[in-house]
Amino acid sequence: MTILETERTIVRHATHDDAPFILQLLNEPGWIRFIGDRNIHDLDAARSYIDEKLLASYLKNGFGLYIAQDRETGTPVGLCGFVKRETLDDPDIGYAITEAFQGKGYAFEINNALINHAREALGFKRIFGFTLPENTVSVYLLTKLGLTYERDQDVNNSGEICKVFVKVA
Structure with a gap:
């Protein structure tokens, strides 16, 4: 199901056909460093991740x-x-x-459209964003998207303190 389209992209629900991409993305060095190892090391694990994290969120929350x-x-x-x-x-x-697509403006283009979608279609009043302090690219992106630094917090209860940003939608 298509959620939205930008000038260069289509943003859509994940399916099991995306398992090879999920396997690749979740094992890239940047994902491991800044998001964490999710122990997704084969296509079956990637399909389970799609089911348990992505599809489950669409059903439970109406977004994901x-x-x-x-x-x-x-x-x-x-x-x-x-x-x-x-x-x-x-x-x-x-x-x-x-x-392969980093540094080409995709993150800003997609997330800017998603913030508009959150306000207009999902009715969000506020949106948070967070990142590890050393992820300076994400700090820059969140700021460019109009989010403002609010506090430091262990968002994932993992012992890692993140910079938390917020935007009134």
């Missing part, structure tokens, strides 16, 4: 993380969308662009 694909080629460029966590009062925007 989506596949963003290049409009012309159909090649997946990233995983972007919203997550509802117990540690935050409102959903947060999450994103990961595959290494």
